[in-house]
Amino acid sequence: MYDTVKMKLIILFLSVILIGISILLFFIDRSLSWTAGKIISCVIVNVWLFFMIPALRHSYNLNRGKSYAEWFRMGSAFGASGIAIPLLFAPYFGLVYYFTFKDN
Numbered sequence: 039m040y041d042t043v044k045m046k047l048i049i050l051f052l053s054v055i056l057i058g059i060s061i062l063l064f065f066i067d068r069s070l071s072w073t074a075g076k077i078i079s080c081v082i083v084n085v086w087l088f089f090m091i092p093a094l095r096h097s098y099n100l101n102r103g104k105s106y107a108e109w110f111r112m113g114s115a116f117g118a119s120g121i122a123i124p125l126l127f128a129p130y131f132g133l134v135y136y137f138t139f140k141d142n
Contacts, residue, residue: 089132096135
């Protein structure tokens with residue numbers, strides 16, 4: 039149910055790469071003026087993107103032991119197999135993922 043530190047570092051690395059792509063896309067914008075709205079949206083989007091991959095991994099870890107039929111039932115009952123909630127509350131689930139460690 040819990041990931042090892044190595045897997046958490048891989049997830050962290052993927053999150054940083056996703057953030058880098060997002061920041062690159064913000065800088066590619068033809069208007070080089072950084073207004074308050076653009077800065078705020080850049081920060082909010084990047085915080086959400088940083089925690090999106092850990093939130094999805096946390097959701098996967100919670101449902102890892104289920105069969106394909108249970109995944110299908112859960113997906114048809116909730117929609118997109120429970121992906122909507124982790125994406126909406128990505129910062130919360132991302133923090134839960136990073137600060138939940140394997141019991142030895």
